[in-house]
Amino acid sequence: MRLHVFCNPHRPHRGRACRPGRRPVGPRNSRGRVILASLIGTTIEFYDFYAYATAAVLVFPALFFPTGNETTALLSSFAVFGAAMVARPIGAVVFGHFGDRYGRKATLVASLLTMGVATFLIGVLPTHTQIGWWAALLLVVLRIAQGFALGGEWSGAALVATENAPKGKRAWYGTFPQLGAPIGFIIANGLFLTINEVTGGAEGAFLEWGWRVPFLFSAVMVIIGLWVRLRLVESSAFEKASKKGTIRKVPLGVVFRDHWKQLILGTFFMLATYVLFYLMTTFTLTWGTKPATAEVAAAAAEAKGIAFNASAFYPGGGFAYHDFVLMQIIGVVFFGLFTLLSGPVADAIGRRKLLIWVTVAIIVFGLSFNLFLLPQADPKFAGALVQAFLIFGFLLMGSTFGPMGALLPELFPTNVRYTGSAVAYNVSSILGAAVAPFIALALWDAVKSPWLVGVYLAAMAVLTLIALLLGKETKDVDYEDAGVASTSVL
Template identity: 80%
Template sequence: MSSASPTAADSTAAPLNPRSRVITASLVGTTIEFYDFYAYATAAVLVFPILFFPTGNDTTSLLSSFAVFGAAMVARPIGAVVFGHFGDRVGRKTTLVVSLLTMGIATFLIGCLPTFADIGWWAALLLLVLRLAQGFALGGEWSGAALVATENAPKGKRAWYGTFPQLGAPIGFIIANMVFLTINWALPHPDSALQRSEAFLAWGWRVPFLFSAVMVIIGLWVRLRLVESEAFVQAEKKGAIRKFPLGFVIRRHWKNLILGTFIMLATYVLFYLMTNFTLSYGTKAADLSTASPAAEAAAEAAGKSFDATAFAAQFYPGLGFGYIDFVVMQIIGVVFFGIFTLLSGPIADSIGRRKLLIWVTIGIIVFGLAFNLFLLPQADPKFTGALVQAFLVLGFVLMGATFGPMGALLPELFPTNVRYSGSAIAYNMSSILGAAVAPLIAVWLWASAGGEPWLVGLYLSAMGVLTLIALLLSKETKDVDYDDDGSLGVGATASL
């Protein structure tokens, strides 16, 4: 700290809040939050179009499900403002506990919802409300976890510590999908073990959502043992806490809000293309002369007869992988996501966040231009599978390399007294521009290109260009001093 003599808080913080506990709390909490979020993302492709949006039109049902999925991204900036306000006013620990509890309750209730067959379109409305609650909670979760990790990091290791809350994303994805796979595999399959079970559609899909209650209890136990961030305690002692952090960060740090939003943009688009879009494209029937079970079920639920010829003429093809096959391929890719998330931290600490992200973003731009090289069906199905697996691995490697440094970079753009609000708003505003619309735009571009993915890849490259511009306009944050009194704005107007 800048103070010459240690305070009482300094002398007690270390034994009460050891760094191993900080890492565990940030990792466990974000793992649970992302598990809850991805459980919905998986169901949005596999289950909800049939059970909550049975329009009789496969594409309309999928787009409706993705629209509700995207609605959570709109709620995330609201959560960022609310949780950011209290995180900067009363501390990081309380907001982290509340955000985890909110997400857990909303996810558990999704598992209890009646479907369209029970209460009609009211089911979709209730699903939307709970999805908004999920987004609201995640809007406050990420920044709090990143701040707890980075504000307690040793000198020169902030990016390394910042990768641990980021690691919750790949771990949460793997756990959520493994739960879905296990349940689907364990239930009876009248036709093939590689297809979805009817029992899974009837009730098995609820189990991952209900299971989140167990994970939340574990996460709460870990987080309640934390003490407040030392950086926040020192800002509080210096009288730097703002009554209205949002107003201060907008007035004094609006440029960094904009830069942070666009620095995160390509990361969001890449991730949701690698998860939601590829799952839709990979499991879509390659031969549309045969109706998919999902389309037939949707038509039956809507009380309509199903015309396979009309279906084949209206919809665009995919790769035709079985659900279980493709999710296993995704999980293999996400393992590389986790590995490169961790590897990115020490590299960012060594060469700088900006330099690393510029090179990774250039890689994302090139990757987007190569979609058709990897994702078009080949004469040999085994060759198609190898190319798709290589595509998933490469995409998730880039995802880890770009996502890992964000845990340090975004908080470093803002001083301690508005760091929660600033990083949360930038992170979650980017979710609207990237994650909220990415699945919808991808489906539309997929259809516009006649079933080929090249326009989807071009969209990713365009978002990468915007991120590259933001990085070139930004400054390196590796050597930002979290304890710099000047950065706190001490002595500025107290009402702000």
């Protein structure tokens, strides 16, 4: 009997003879490559998204929506921000389709390129004073392109991480694409903050050219991200599904037909996370840096029996931009830490159990907004309370966001995992993130108090809690389940 000699062509033997009888070992993604590929892509995507979110508050109302009314201009800017959320489910369907049919690698490269090009072009857009309302229209188009790309990015990155994870560490690996959110926030806002300082805080210089730099800088990050992702190979889970012939022609149809319950549950699993996240970022930046009138401040202080001192008063709004962004960045550090910590905990006790407790904490946090955000006579005390508010909010954000990288993909088999998790994740963005800044701003303006905004967060968290109680634990599901073979055209 003749022995066949097998060698791994990707690992040189340095002159040593190959051992007989061994099968060829195909290339696999190393742990470092998996972590970096899933982390850097979402970091870039969230960086681009945050760059817009910051500019939506500080720059775009003046440069693209000069309505003559501050509130109307801000709401118009937020409307464009929300338009991207509507585009995200469309991106989830398109990128999910190609990701489930042809593989994760090419799809992730396409989503990264789409986001990078759209963000760079925002940085070179002419403003309203140059081309009129065409500027706003072009901004809407590019913002929709951003949302379209982000719709396919998250799920693909989560699959790269979790489908290559060692046994028993899926939730921990799933936290690495989630970590891109706090890192992207810090880079984007840190860069805006630096540019604001370089321009000497001069509004004219910042509005004239400074705001463009973060958008143009994204090109450098995209090049790095492409280099990393082009070196990936497909996961064994997808290869197994392909070999078994379970790849579907229309993955979306299979998801709606066979996995609609998981789709609905996954959407509501993410609801509280999205509302909390956009309240802690976009809304708080608006609230924290928008000057309040003396009448509103006096009325709020009088309601609490506090002597009003206009010169020393820190109202709900009125922090300097520099000071408030630094406070947000401090809070986001806790976001990142608890995102990482949530992974091992979810692997140990289960995703569902951890998220139930965190969601209950979010409900309590929402009902405690008045404790943190009501005006105080002492500005130092007010600043400390707001900083504590940001830390607690972002801490809870990391704790609920981290396990989602494993939980949502675990709801679906391999052959529709990209589509199913992407649609659930991004439909939730419409129900939560797209409307959260509008609702929060409207509630604040209606009562000039934070308590109703907190009640809104608590109510959305109750819906998430109900979904978690109805759902099942996914920690021990067979993640290489390729899906049942079928002769259906779907």
